[in-house]
Amino acid sequence: MARILIVEDEPSIQELIGVTLTRTGHDPLRANDAESALKLMQAELPDLVLLDWMLPGQSGVDLARRLRADDRTRSVPIIMLTARGDEQSKVTGLETGADDYVTKPFSPRELAARIKAVLRRQKPQATEDPVEIEGLRLDPATHRVTANGQAVVLGPTEFRLLHFFMTHAERVHSRAQLLDSVWGDHVFVEERTVDVHIRRLRGALEASGHDALIQTVRGSGYRLSAQKE
Amino acid sequence: MARILIVEDEPSIQELIGVTLTRTGHDPLRANDAESALKLMQAELPDLVLLDWMLPGQSGVDLARRLRADDRTRSVPIIMLTARGDEQSKVTGLETGADDYVTKPFSPRELAARIKAVLRRQKPQATEDPVEIEGLRLDPATHRVTANGQAVVLGPTEFRLLHFFMTHAERVHSRAQLLDSVWGDHVFVEERTVDVHIRRLRGALEASGHDALIQTVRGSGYRLSAQKE
DNA sequence: GCATGCCGTCACCAAACCGTCACCTTGCTG
DNA sequence: CAGCAAGGTGACGGTTTGGTGACGGCATGC
Structure with a gap:
């Protein structure tokens, strides 16, 4: 087709x-x-x-x-x-x-x-264009995320994780989906590993002034959301 | 399995x-x-x-x-x-x-x-489309139910319960039917458990301004209905 | 070789959620 | 209006789920 x-x-x-x-x-x-x-x-x-x-x-x-x-x-x-x-x-x-x-x-x-x-x-197209959310900016060259002038260096995995969240914002992603999209196919790691990286990423974002950007949806997964609830 | x-x-x-x-x-x-x-x-x-x-x-x-x-x-x-x-x-x-x-x-x-x-x-993601009814909007992708701009957070079971009601609105469902459809046919729980979840769901909806959406049909079960009677 | 940084896993803790019960309220019937 | 049945509701343990700190392994760079 x-x-x-x-x-x-x-x-x-x-x-x-x-x-x-x-x-x-x-x-x-x-x-x-x-x-x-x-x-x-x-x-x-x-x-x-x-x-x-x-x-x-x-x-x-x-x-x-x-x-x-x-x-x-x-x-x-x-x-x-x-x-x-x-x-x-x-x-x-x-x-x-x-x-x-x-x-x-x-x-x-x-x-x-x-x-x-x-x-x-x-089909829905509409958004998901560049990476620009909430004053956050990702720099793939240096693995850095800058927010309000505050720059934080992320590890490769956290960087890709954040990138994925920013290009698929507001939606809830299960650990399985995240493993698939961020870690890649053929890798085998425990699902709980996602939790740990979420925590590390949260820590990094917090250090740059952004708080509660990544929310937990109990039983379903995680979501990056602009508005806190 | x-x-x-x-x-x-x-x-x-x-x-x-x-x-x-x-x-x-x-x-x-x-x-x-x-x-x-x-x-x-x-x-x-x-x-x-x-x-x-x-x-x-x-x-x-x-x-x-x-x-x-x-x-x-x-x-x-x-x-x-x-x-x-x-x-x-x-x-x-x-x-x-x-x-x-x-x-x-x-x-x-x-x-x-x-x-x-x-x-x-x-089995890929069930890519459920959002359901909308009577100012209520339930979106599986974000796992949120929004009402008049007000977002409400539901527990997993309440979420499934509301989803079932919204996709089967205006009809009366017995507790047995609800247990079957929402909990699953192989689960053994008391029928009265449904009551409790109905109550919790009602509380959540009420907090978002919607009142009396879920009606009790004495002797038969529950129904989600747009018009209050 | 040694230090460093990142990663995946684990053990333990806290919070959320769930099913059940006891007790109360409501509504129907005679 | 008494009595009973059905539903509402608040509370309580048990279980599940997520948060978090720590640890060892591996790769990289010096």
Whole structure:
């Protein structure tokens, strides 16, 4: 149903993705590098872009930036394919404005699920643009969050956690969802680990003057909310 | 809880997995090779398959491919057990359609965690839409009920109870029906417990300005109604 | 090698929530 | 209007859930 552009230089992976997409009722377009991807998009905008982190010539990150900088392509959601375990790239990737990440090696089912989720999330659109809430500002380059001139340094995990909250504010997220979105697929940690990071993040935010930004919804999870209740 | 099929020719490992599964509240089925596994699945589909990479006769990889090629078994998630940790076999494993892999030797804890993760991903979030009625707005995404701009915090049970009332408004529900729908059919609690929760819910709604929304029908049960009578 | 920082896990504590009961109020029936 | 049945309500332990401090492991940098 949906037109999905695959930008991936490795033929076998491109093929695997293509088959998966077709089987789940999508319409795959293929490109091997950034240039041909751009050319394809000139003709008609796809509904979603699957973008490999590493590409020959221009990297996937650069391409993502270009897509985000162009008014015409800004609204097209992007899912990044990245090798796993690279903390730095995960954080850098946040700058590019990708909507989701899938770490290689990935399962076709996992990929399909995330595509579905991103496409569904498109409809309400409206917000979830840049990261700008409550005077909070995230700086991916330095892992810092500045608030009221007060800057606090966060650990990588807390940084990604806060970033996720800021791009999905007001909604309640279960520990499972947070593990999925912030820690990533294929990682196995206890759900209670989320609690601890929430606590550390709260501590950091508090130190920067913001209080009670992250609320607990008993039995359901956590939420970042602008208004205290 | 979940029926999990173990396909593993080594008895000691099969036993270890079986114990682990039972301990984590699952229901293990066992098969020693691909053929008996297929036969077992003919009878009833399991919720998940734990598949050894190496099997006598037909390898686990082949079995995975066969399961993925068959419409009937395609939806069953697969976790691969592989002896070697090398990246290549992991990639291959996922290409065959496995949802995750665990490398031997594995810790029972890791296995349990991955099973949980895969099963969790199977049923995605129930993406419930907000329900709105008579100035009341109940939004599962934020887990909030707002009335006239006033947000009220509810406990989990009260939340489910109100949700049920709002999606089944204007009808009278007996305590038995409410226990069935809100608490679940396998829970054993006194019917009078419903009364108490009704009271708590009424209190919360009253605090938000809404009064007499939930009416008592003597001898029959309760009803949520827009117009007061 | 040693120090540092981050992370995941655990043990323990506090608070929230829940089911039940006892007792009171309401409403129906004769 | 007496008597009874059904529902309302406040209180109380028990259980579950989340908060928090501490600890060991691992990686990184010196």
